Amino acid sequence: MYGYDAARTSHVASRDLPSADAEVGRFSQTGAQTGGGGSVEAPPVVNDGIAYVAGDTRIEARDIETGTRLWETDPEDGVNTSPVLACGTVYVSTLNETLALDSENGDVLWRVDGGAHSGVSTSPVVVDDTIYVAVGGIAALNAETGDERWHAQTDHSAQGVAVADRVYVGAGSNGSGEVAAFTRNGDDWWRTTEPGEVALLKPY
Template identity: 70%
Template sequence: MVSSDTSSLRTRRSVLAACGTAMLAGCSDILAPDSPPPSIECTHTTYDWPMYGYDAARTSHVRSHDLPVAAEASRFSQTGTHTGGGSADAPPVVHDGVAYIAGSVRIEARDIETGARLWESEPEDGIETSPVLACGTVYVSTVNETLAFDPEDGTELWRADVGTHFGVSSSPVAVGDTVYVVGVGVTALDAETGTKRWHAQIEHSALGIAIGDHIYVGAGSNGSGEVAAFTRDGDDLWRTTAAGQVYSATSVVGDTVYAISKTGVLTALAVADGSVRWEASVEHGINEPPAVANGRIVVSAGNEKRTMAFNAATGNRLWTFETGVSTGAPVITGDRVLATGANTGIHVLDVGTGNRVHHWPIENVGSQPVIAGRRLFYRGWDVSDVFVIEP
């Protein structure tokens, strides 16, 4: 969220919170909806939690944070039907005291301190991905479109007819002045205007994207799959089927891309040519990228029960921890790992040993935990709303 006047931004948020869901009817004279929408200008900003997997490389590695000590979670947002669950398919993104959530019925912004809804927008089709914060803008990909919103009041700034059809791992990525969207191939959009810069076709269904020096796409369909690498200009770099059916984004650190197959193999690929550096056995049914930091890789339990850590250079297994079924990517923060179990909660593990140092024994954890403002946000599993563990 780019602003040269923080006090003005806070005042505007206070007005929005007071207006609530009826803001257009009750506060039109304050918000001046007929004024021209602000332009998008891509300047560097550091966000609290800007996208799925935290960064464009999908490392799920954040600096050390103070974590809440509370043992209970409360519902933070319900962005589907007004009376039922099944609303959000992905965790939120967070910055400067505001959480941005994309659900099946609406996109909304909420104050993380009060829970007040600041604005909302109802898309024309479904959403299964997390938003992206970049260029002082909120970007959201629906099934058929990608849209840009003003983070202060939800004004729609542009929309492009490029969507994504799959789960949270295919959430869009923003780097510099470009938003990358995967679905039927990979498309690069100008972040300021929504103009399509290029599109690259992929043989299989594109199921996840990560960006380092180049662009890496995990894909899988009909019993086969690939990892495809492209330059930032959309030119083919290499493609390999060595990693098998990749049903998630990859993670990339340095000169290595890490991909997980649906059938339970973690593969380290050279960024230069896609050649295999090593392979390791993991659990089956993993649809989330691994967390990577400081020479270690942590992989979720998927449809089985064990979260695992490996040496990033050799692939040697370092430890395992039994979380039960997990549909959330791990997070590495400082010397800790946050690992989820759908029915066992969120486990804080020592990244070196795998020993548990803290535990939130909560049910229905359905996504990667998002750390911001001494809070943990996550999507529920069987109810799919967004929940929060607060200080």
Template identity: 35%
Template sequence: MTPSLIPRAPLTLVALLAVSLLAGCASKSEPRYTPKELQRFEASAELDSDWRQRVGRGLGRAQYPIAPDLDGGVIFAADERGRVMAVDAESGERLWQNDLETGVSSGLTAVANQIYLGTRNGEVLALSQEDGEVVWRSRVSSEVLAPPQPNQQLLVVQSVDGAVTALDRHTGDERWVHTSSQPPLTLRGTGTPQVIDPVTFAGFANGRLTTLDNRSGQPLWERRIAVPQGRSEIERLVDLNGQPVLTPDGRLFVTSYNGRLVALEATSGNILWEREHSSYLTPVLVGNVLFTVNEASHIIALDADSGTELWRNRDLEGRWLTSPAFADGNLVLGDFEGYLHLVDTRSGDFVARTRIDRSGISVRPLTDYRRIYVLANNGRLEALDLRR
């Protein structure tokens, strides 16, 4: 999602408008990176549209990060007014629709016959995958922008005030709350926790990564990923807005805005390697290569063992790319003009490109081997097949 800034204290309307114009910038009132024009290339694959569906009014003017989710061959999607629907991933047929009558603000998480989402008024809802009916609803301390994250017993929710709340996944009852200090100004959005059965890894707008014991919510270790620098509050933004990436062998990869990309040991927080890297997006790990998109919308491939740069694609600079997804040897990314780009993971070269919708793409595409599902900002949901 394109970042904007959110103040932690009341501001006048004029001030709020001025702040929103500074989205993604450190100290200038104009964008730091001018969007590059797209250049022609020789495509080695095609993206064929298979079906289209409409998800209400989409992300709304605020472009809430309402990313859909895929589970059991069904796509679950919502719009900012609270319309939730289930769509057959193969045919595009709408299976059901439910109007919640409350504004949805977070991405959806679909798992184990339920759908979890957050709202603008600080509610967390569990819905049935079968018919969209509300199973339970619970309240947390403030607006929820990050998709709720489950383990076997808990649903962990990070809200915009910096609180992390663990709810009982089956009833919605509160189990524990962890709070953190927040700077006066942050990017609009929060980090998405990485949750496994014993612990939760959570990144905060103060530049810190904390590991929480899921039995009690108590911190086990904490590591500063980014250090605020500069005189103004905008220059000192160090949000950890991406989700930490956890590997089966116990490594964590964490990005930060105006900070670093860090690889750590998940059990201790010890740093394995680090490099200067400003990003508000979640990277993706494919094999032993980490793919990340920095704030300039450069796509970068790194050796996951050392952090050594393998290749960099600068051709989409300033185009406000989404977090990357992976499909059949390619990275899949959307941009602010609604183009979907496929990039070869080995070389960084373009493989295919198509335009989904002029309203733009702000949320990470869904992928299922050679099929790609893309939600545009205005609610257009499209399925595409990747053909060599």
């Protein structure tokens, strides 16, 4: 997922990488008329030789060796976040909804209202059987069905979510920032109330 893991550590263990002069292959292009994935503003997710790409005109899976498109799904509105791959399912937040797609064929398994407002940092997070989505706050959904488990509101539109021991949300509007932390059950733990100030609402 975006940031590698649920906590967004962006830390990947050392592994073999291609040389600096390795051949570059293009498997998606900007523009719907070219047959590509449309304009792609966020990184793809790659697993077992397949890249899952969320472009503004379609969501697709590509073989990373040949560039062959394995499947494609056209969302009802734009996408500007990275997809998440978990338990054989591709989860994507569009501008107005969140989708769960079968990773093998792109079939829509479920869709719910509420999606990402802007930026790749609003990509969903999946932990165990729960998907966390920034939707004018933070919503925890059943990853298998899309049913809402809880929804916590923030003062501004959520711009990012990370999950570790707690669920952390960054929100902001017109330069006013807010950070909030919630328990895995959706209870308030703490929130910033003024720039640079942290108010503890519950003990650890």
